[in-house]
Amino acid sequence: MTQDNRGDGRPGRDEAQTRPDTRLTQAGRRPEWTGIAGQPGGVVNPAVWRASTVLYDNVAHLYAARAPDADQSQHWFYGRKGTPTGWALADALTEMEPGAAGTMLYPSGVAAISCALLAVLKPGDQLLMVDSVYDPTRAFCEKMLRPMGIDTVYYDPLIGADIAGLITASTRAIFLESPGSLTMEVQDVPAITALARERGITTLIDNTWATPYFFRALSHGVDIAILACTKYIVGHSDVMMGSVTANAAHWSKIQSTAWLFGQMSSPDDCWLALRGLRTLGTRLHQHQHSALKIAHWLNERPEVGKVLHPALPNSPGHEAWKRDFGGSSGLFSFTLRDGDEAMRSRFIDSLRHFGIGYSWGGFESLALPVDPKMIRTATSWSTPDPLIRLHIGLEDSDDLISDLDSAFLSYRKNS
Numbered sequence: 001m002t003q004d005n006r007g008d009g010r011p012g013r014d015e016a017q018t019r020p021d022t023r024l025t026q027a028g029r030r031p032e033w034t035g036i037a038g039q040p041g042g043v044v045n046p047a048v049w050r051a052s053t054v055l056y057d058n059v060a061h062l063y064a065a066r067a068p069d070a071d072q073s074q075h076w077f078y079g080r081k082g083t084p085t086g087w088a089l090a091d092a093l094t095e096m097e098p099g100a101a102g103t104m105l106y107p108s109g110v111a112a113i114s115c116a117l118l119a120v121l122k123p124g125d126q127l128l129m130v131d132s133v134y135d136p137t138r139a140f141c142e143k144m145l146r147p148m149g150i151d152t153v154y155y156d157p158l159i160g161a162d163i164a165g166l167i168t169a170s171t172r173a174i175f176l177e178s179p180g181s182l183t184m185e186v187q188d189v190p191a192i193t194a195l196a197r198e199r200g201i202t203t204l205i206d207n208t209w210a211t212p213y214f215f216r217a218l219s220h221g222v223d224i225a226i227l228a229c230t231k232y233i234v235g236h237s238d239v240m241m242g243s244v245t246a247n248a249a250h251w252s253k254i255q256s257t258a259w260l261f262g263q264m265s266s267p268d269d270c271w272l273a274l275r276g277l278r279t280l281g282t283r284l285h286q287h288q289h290s291a292l293k294i295a296h297w298l299n300e301r302p303e304v305g306k307v308l309h310p311a312l313p314n315s316p317g318h319e320a321w322k323r324d325f326g327g328s329s330g331l332f333s334f335t336l337r338d339g340d341e342a343m344r345s346r347f348i349d350s351l352r353h354f355g356i357g358y359s360w361g362g363f364e365s366l367a368l369p370v371d372p373k374m375i376r377t378a379t380s381w382s383t384p385d386p387l388i389r390l391h392i393g394l395e396d397s398d399d400l401i402s403d404l405d406s407a408f409l410s411y412r413k414n415s
């Protein structure tokens with residue numbers, strides 16, 4: 001695809017040959033979305049196109065827009081099918097994932113996950129689900145899919161090619177989340193997707209931690225890549241959104257299912273997400289740098305049992321991370337050696353620069369007590385030590401380290 005998106009009349013460019021940071025700045029900025037027809041020039045960002053009704057010149061045009069062969073994905077039809085603000089964001093996310101045919105947007109990450117699963121599963125099918133999965137995904141399998149006659153079997157995140165032993169004639173899909181967002185196991189994605197391809201099984205991944213910037217899911221054999229855009233894509237803790245990006249074999253099913261469920265994202269939210277996306281690379285590099293520094297620092301502390309960070313050699317699945325990922329983001333966990341629930345609460349309560357709250361991926365640091373023991377079924381979480389999940393934001397990492405240092409001091413004093 002060659003376009004002139006700069007609006008300065010200079011020759012167009014070839015997206016296939018640009019690197020991710022360049023694509024992040026240019027993707028989705030089509031001239032028809034940033035300019036006015038018949039006028040030279042244009043603005044940098046696509047406008048916020050708010051709409052329900054789309055007006056047609058005449059009845060023939062109205063009929064043409066709803067013709068079954070009309071490509072309604074990026075075509076004026078009705079507000080629910082989107083406007084150029086959302087199309088620009090969807091295009092940009094598709095461009096970030098080589099091998100993708102298209103992207104649909106949803107009002108939350110959970111909506112994206114549930115719609116993607118419903119697009120590929122039907123009653124009688126079996127789903128293989130990673131045991132370290134985000135808890136609401138598990139809830140959807142148990143409370144929605146199971147009563148519909150879709151069986152979910154959970155597997156060890158470190159299973160790799162041994163997943164072959166769980167595949168049956170009714171296995172229709174395998175869901176991955178790598179790393180798991182609480183316990184940070186990195187999966188052997190290529191081993192699992194190679195087996196799935198051989199047997200005609202669809203693979204889906206929750207790629208929220210790495211984003212396509214640090215892990216190209218489709219290039220590693222995955223069919224459907226899901227993001228909670230709420231996290232790093234938006235990056236500012238002010239918008240809920242999800243996306244599903246699919247290869248050609250799965251794209252039309254993903255698109256039609258989202259439309260059947262009436263899923264969409266508001267133009268204002270899409271505009272904010274597009275603004276966030278432009279700085280994704282810069283932010284992720286900074287998150288990576290500070291999180292690594294803090295993870296190494298924690299690793300040396302006597303109060304810390306284990307640091308679960310995919311880039312640390314002892315973290316589960318570290319070898320797969322090293323082989324497959326282009327970097328690490330700002331989210332990781334650690335255990336308090338010989339700690340208990342009260343000590344954990346005291347530690348978190350005494351932090352001054354870390355917010356206490358759900359979600360992550362914004363510019364600010366967060367600390368959260370997490371309890372994987374309660375949500376596992378296929379594997380056990382053996383460490384009795386309490387676990388804390390940190391999101392390392394864009395603050396000065398030395399300030400964060402002194403904050404953690406003082407929290408350890410007050411924790412020791414009281415223990």
Ligand SMILES: *Cc1c(COP(=O)(O)O)cnc(C)c1O
Nearest residue numbers: 108109110134181208228230241
């Ligand atoms: C937050 C999160 C989701 C869900 O996203 P929402 O936008 O909050 O619905 C899904 N997967 C992972 C790994 C997440 O961290």
